[in-house]
Amino acid sequence: MNWLNILIQGALLGGLYALFAIGLSLSFGIMRLVNIAHGDLIVLSAYVALMAINATGMHPILSLVIVIPVMSALGYLLQRGLLNLTLSGGLLPPLLVTFGISVIIENLLLEAFGAHGHKLQAGTIEIDSVRVGGIAVGVYPLIVFATAVVAIAGLQLVFYRTTLGRAFRATSDDAATAELMGVDNRHLYAAAMATAMIFTALAGVLMAIRTTFDPASGPIRLIFAFEAVIIGGLGSLWGTLLGGMVLGIAQAVGAALSPTWQILAGHIAFLVILVLRPSGFFPRMRD
Numbered sequence: 001m002n003w004l005n006i007l008i009q010g011a012l013l014g015g016l017y018a019l020f021a022i023g024l025s026l027s028f029g030i031m032r033l034v035n036i037a038h039g040d041l042i043v044l045s046a047y048v049a050l051m052a053i054n055a056t057g058m059h060p061i062l063s064l065v066i067v068i069p070v071m072s073a074l075g076y077l078l079q080r081g082l083l084n085l086t087l088s089g090g091l092l093p094p095l096l097v098t099f100g101i102s103v104i105i106e107n108l109l110l111e112a113f114g115a116h117g118h119k120l121q122a123g124t125i126e127i128d129s130v131r132v133g134g135i136a137v138g139v140y141p142l143i144v145f146a147t148a149v150v151a152i153a154g155l156q157l158v159f160y161r162t163t164l165g166r167a168f169r170a171t172s173d174d175a176a177t178a179e180l181m182g183v184d185n186r187h188l189y190a191a192a193m194a195t196a197m198i199f200t201a202l203a204g205v206l207m208a209i210r211t212t213f214d215p216a217s218g219p220i221r222l223i224f225a226f227e228a229v230i231i232g233g234l235g236s237l238w239g240t241l242l243g244g245m246v247l248g249i250a251q252a253v254g255a256a257l258s259p260t261w262q263i264l265a266g267h268i269a270f271l272v273i274l275v276l277r278p279s280g281f282f283p284r285m286r287d
Contacts, residue, residue: 005135
């Protein structure tokens, strides 16, 4: 058993989990919104890509030019028209409303597409590999991991080098004071959700190329995203990447020991880290 290969494959899988988690981290970091529908929105992105591909015959990667604007617009409208109304009542109203959105999305997808699984076919890129030393590393997992790194680096630039990013950080620190300084919080929160949905769309399409998906696939994606965010530390984007890698490595090690241990090993790693370091590796959020 080549443990180095197992660790590499697990770390690369963590890139996908980090993409799952970015949108969840943004929505909580800026708005303190725990989005229970996040996993179902990832799956919805995959179905939007499926519809675009069936309608145009385009490559799954190219479908992002349709999926990202559609999901970003949906995020803006959901936040501006519905979720903003729940933010003043504490954590419970957003939890209940996003749970309802989750149920609606799952049932609409079930009605429209049935319960069977789908997968986006991207051609030979799915099976191509490169050799690093004596280890064969898949090209597609490398692309996904590199995408996660670029996405997080890009977000860091937005947060610390742009006016919008400064407004996001100010609102996250003190929404009332930011509003007194002229920030339209309703619009800013909607813009934050639209931004989060860009990465949700990206995660959904890349996931759909890697594995099958169906209308009931959302909750497990939400769990992976939640675990990656907590392991990395609330508010830390690079911590989210580390959290995804820890989760991916734990699952890879578990699968190497026994196929039935893959998912369970990730949950166990999450619980161990939660006990030993409840705030995660690089917490940024402060009450």
